[in-house]
Amino acid sequence: MGEDASLFDIPLPDYADPSSPSYRYFLQAKALQDWYARQAIHSGNELLARFPRSRYAGDVLMCLYSLTGDVAFLQRLLAQFPESDRALEAEFTLQGGS
Structure with missing residues (x-):
């Protein structure tokens, strides 16, 4: 799967400080997490398409x-x-039941 950033991108938290020495590593970890999420979404959609x-x-x-x-x-x-x-769990979660 290609790098389609429009598919999923986790927003940066408020506490991410660009002046921090660890900010670069934070961005690398975020990019990896975004990539994993995109891969999971792609794989999940493939599974649902092949086995509806x-x-x-x-x-x-x-x-x-x-x-x-x-x-x-x-x-x-x-x-x-x-x-x-x-389905019941999904409905409960949507209603704010977490």
Whole structure:
């Protein structure tokens, strides 16, 4: 998979200080984390495309939500896989139940 930064990019936290000597390492770690997230999203989408009726579809989307914090994965789970055993958990999480 290529480096598509538009697919997923974790925002920098407020405490990241560009004047800190460790800032460069912080950015490297962030870039690696972003790359892992993009790879996971790509792999998850590939799995769902190849096996659209898999009983693990809900698990894939819940894992992607856990990795990224993006509620779009929960919404997709509820829209595409409402009978999933993870649908109730997704609905509860969307309602703020964490």
